Amino acid sequence: MFLTRSLRVPLFGIVLISGFAAFGFQPPAPATPPAPPPPNPTQIASQEDRQKMMDLLHISSLRPGANGSNPQAPNYANYDESKANPYPVLPDVMLLKNGKKVKTAKDWWDKRRPEIVEDFDREIYGRMPKVTPAVKWEVTETLNETNGGVPVITKKLIGHVDNSAYPQISVDIQLNLSTPASATRPVPVIMEFGFIGPFPGRGPGPARAGGPPPPTGPTWQQQVLAKGWGYAVLVPGSIQADNGAGLTKGIIGLVNKGQPRKPDDWGALRAWAWGASRALDYFETDKAVDAKRVGVEGHSRYGKATAVAMAYDSRFAIAFVSSSGEGGVKIHRRNWGELVENVAATSEYHWMAGNFLKYAGPLNWNDLPVDSHELVALCAPRPVFISAGATQGDGWVDAKGMFEAAAGAGPVYKLLGRKDMGTTEFPAIETPLMDGDVSFRQHTGGHTPAPNWPTFITFAERYFSK
Ligand code: GCU
Numbered sequence: 001m002f003l004t005r006s007l008r009v010p011l012f013g014i015v016l017i018s019g020f021a022a023f024g025f026q027p028p029a030p031a032t033p034p035a036p037p038p039p040n041p042t043q044i045a046s047q048e049d050r051q052k053m054m055d056l057l058h059i060s061s062l063r064p065g066a067n068g069s070n071p072q073a074p075n076y077a078n079y080d081e082s083k084a085n086p087y088p089v090l091p092d093v094m095l096l097k098n099g100k101k102v103k104t105a106k107d108w109w110d111k112r113r114p115e116i117v118e119d120f121d122r123e124i125y126g127r128m129p130k131v132t133p134a135v136k137w138e139v140t141e142t143l144n145e146t147n148g149g150v151p152v153i154t155k156k157l158i159g160h161v162d163n164s165a166y167p168q169i170s171v172d173i174q175l176n177l178s179t180p181a182s183a184t185r186p187v188p189v190i191m192e193f194g195f196i197g198p199f200p201g202r203g204p205g206p207a208r209a210g211g212p213p214p215p216t217g218p219t220w221q222q223q224v225l226a227k228g229w230g231y232a233v234l235v236p237g238s239i240q241a242d243n244g245a246g247l248t249k250g251i252i253g254l255v256n257k258g259q260p261r262k263p264d265d266w267g268a269l270r271a272w273a274w275g276a277s278r279a280l281d282y283f284e285t286d287k288a289v290d291a292k293r294v295g296v297e298g299h300s301r302y303g304k305a306t307a308v309a310m311a312y313d314s315r316f317a318i319a320f321v322s323s324s325g326e327g328g329v330k331i332h333r334r335n336w337g338e339l340v341e342n343v344a345a346t347s348e349y350h351w352m353a354g355n356f357l358k359y360a361g362p363l364n365w366n367d368l369p370v371d372s373h374e375l376v377a378l379c380a381p382r383p384v385f386i387s388a389g390a391t392q393g394d395g396w397v398d399a400k401g402m403f404e405a406a407a408g409a410g411p412v413y414k415l416l417g418r419k420d421m422g423t424t425e426f427p428a429i430e431t432p433l434m435d436g437d438v439s440f441r442q443h444t445g446g447h448t449p450a451p452n453w454p455t456f457i458t459f460a461e462r463y464f465s466k
Helices: 002-022 041-056 105-125 220-226 244-248 250-255 268-283 301-312 354-360 372-379 391-397 399-408 410-415 450-464
Strands: 135-147 150-161 172-180 187-193 230-234 289-299 318-322 384-388 438-442
Touching: 041 244, 041 354, 105 301, 105 354, 105 372, 105 410, 135 172, 135 220, 135 268, 150 220, 150 268, 172 187, 172 220, 172 268, 187 220, 187 268, 187 301, 187 450, 220 230, 220 450, 230 268, 244 250, 250 268, 268 289, 268 301, 289 301, 289 450, 301 318, 301 372, 318 450, 372 384, 372 399, 372 410, 384 399, 384 450, 391 399, 399 410, 399 438, 438 450
Parallel strands: 187 230, 187 289, 289 318, 318 384, 384 438
Antiparallel strands: 135 150, 150 172, 172 230
16 A cells, blocks of 8 residues: 555646646645555554564564565566576475475375475464364355346355354355356356455556556356356455454454464465365355366465465365465565565565564575475366466566466476476466466456456366366
């Protein structure tokens, strides 16, 4: 939010000057930019929670993030490939901690994968508690509607989380499910981490020039319906608030009985992914849904949650990870657009484990025991589609850094008898790499999944029509 404001200040100045000039007035000398408004109660509580975590970790200060909006700022985000790879050597996905190479699928499943999960749990996304409260799903409304002329049955659902251990906090998960009314057997479903309204606080990267207008035509839900599949929307904020102040509430606060997190406790991304798994539990009980063919999709912060959900719950059949960027499948070691330091900031640290802060303070990106190619590898052998927009408009998320994660997971896909992307060369924009089970496409639009929905659906059809 602060980043957006730094853009607005000069613009406001221009409007003011030309307005006065039109009336023959001399504009007053430009005042110093208005001070940012005082933080609101949520921001203050988030700052306090983050400070507590820093104290727990004995961290006295953290490095500031890159500035995503103002090219004049000394810390303006890097968009120059020649400066993007300070740490070109990634952790070896096929190397066990004991120095031995992973040779067989059994080595992967029994030894290497658990090592990687442990590192992501402890240092990156935090551990899901061993026991989480039960969720009781209630269909609160069933509607017969049409979408784009197609009759659908929509169920509005609430997942009531058992809070008998700590009744001061209640969590009611919101989920909508629509399936084609004409279906005669259970259908595949694509579930989106749903987001209503604009994305708060987004640093957009360099301004977008001359790209095509956003696609018109059928919505993603209509495109999914056209294949005879259903769609669902899960509301992450009903599972866990999207701010640090909320960490003592929601599912994280409920399990911790209202107390702050420990450094390896789960963050919001892992909590949202937990909610997605609970939605899948419900789908397993609903005869309208083929629960073996449920895909998960999300954009931006919800793209991060999608990657986490897919990595941790092997029941998800396929994933569409849209513009997930830093904290998602962008390589943490890359200096491009958003950085580890940004995700460690007050407005974003709650997505991650407290331990993640260390890598924006005493430690560096290169000290991370794992990187995002290993998150993609945790999804193997299941199909994953990684998506981004153009640098002009979606530069913040680092398309190339996400491509590299997709490529870096390739050896694991191959080990498990599937196909990698077939190349480690970053493709020209709009060149889909779809032959393998891990796939990638950069569209020419901005920060949106929309232009890549048709590509994803074609990809998913390969698996769902089997
Ligand atoms: C910010 C943030 C990103 C995030 C995005 C969003 O830009 O820096 O990490 O993906 O918000 O969710 O819109």
